[in-house]
Amino acid sequence: MILNLTQAAEIDDPSMVDEEEVRRSPFWDWDFAFDAFPDIFMAFLEVTLLVTVIGSLLAAVLGLVIAILIMVLPKPLAWLVRWVANFIRMTPIVVQLIFVFWAFVWMDALTIGIIVFGVHYATYMSEVYRAGIESVPRGQWEATTALSMSAGRTWRKVVIPQALRSTVPSLGNYAISMFKDTPFLLVIGVAEMVTVAGERGAPVFRTTEVYTIAGLLFLAASYPTAVLINRLEKRLAYAH
């Protein structure tokens, strides 16, 4: 609070910013946009993209592990895993970020961000996998029994490949959701792209350029990802 007041006072100081010039300046200032772009882009690469890529991979792997555990563990243990997953899924990611940040105060905030995003989305992805696994016809399981296939090969060679086919679009959508949730990293002090954009714009009262850049960078990453998911989905479909 005190810090904010101080900042406000600094900015109000006419010697820092020429209010008159700010008011008269055009809606879009190309010079400022080019000036701010490198910082925003670096934050995009170093934080936003990093958290999304590693977080999604973590979520995809952990989500599958959770889904399989719930199916193969003895009842009480499976119930416990399901309950923990439900708990994580039903609480806001912002609360989880803050909680883990203070509970593991010695850990690097960026690492915490990746883990929390990964685990949070794993609980969503586990439901996608569950639906995918349940969509594998019973006859497929019966054929693996009739051939005496081991549990490991049944999962790896028959069930998971067929389950994944129907899960790819949903998993991809959750990865994109995660990507768009990364600004929440603000609450644990990680300077991701939107925070950096705000920090570049605020001192000069220019918000249009920085947030437009941030928005376009989000779009520039989301759109190709969506296209990629679409391709992958088609590739996983069986030859007809």
Place this chain on the structure above:
Amino acid sequence: MPTPTDAAGSEPGAAASSAPTPVIEFVDVEKSFGNNVVLKDLNFQVARGERVTLIGPSGSGKTTILRLVMTLEELTGGYIYIDGQPLTHHKRDGKRVPVSKKEQKRLRTRIGMVFQQFNLFPNMTVLENIIEAPIHVLGRSKKDAIAKAHSLLEQVGLPEKADSHPSSLSGGQQQRVAIARALAMDPEILLLDEVTSALDPEVVDDVLNILREVADTTNVTMLIVTHEMGFARDVSHKVMMFDGGHVVEEGPPDKIFTNPEQERTRKFLSAVLGH
């Protein structure tokens, strides 16, 4: 004393009598789904190399018998022995004690099954479907498994389909691949569960002819559920008529099909044969 090879070449009915250890034995078998009792006090034996067809109205428990042998259903009472060894439970001090998973799996590798709905793995090619279990369950070399797969595909009349995916095959072709897949495991016992029921009428004979050839050229014990009475008559040594979870009547196919003793059998046959 009959040797294992006796039954295959012999006339149907010949092997039914006095084999030393039955390859399949049901003792007081009971199967219920919840409160619904499907099989009760079921006792029968199948000798090595014998081919037994189960007939009867739907819901009479025929398919359940096959599924119990394949361990696809949990046995709720009694005992099933494969080569004299307990498949699911053994009797100890008058109590049913489950056999170990390992032991069950060891016995199960001797049993193969062909399903009504084929159940090929759609994410694998035809060849991959056939070689998966021989390599990873029986521990055969990839080279041997592939060679055997090709000869089996030849046998079922699909030598050019090794690299196709099941979805590109017709139902009849898929079922022939499924037969090759089951035979690739060199089963002692082959379970055929209404293998032609999901097929177009014009391809039914293709599939049945392949199975006739398997019956003629190998010593595999077969337990068959089918509505194809002509096929049942051709290949079986014994026919068992089921109704309501009980064996109504059993005997050599000539007797059952031409001169059944029970009114129930007669009624059923006239319904399915359409006269």
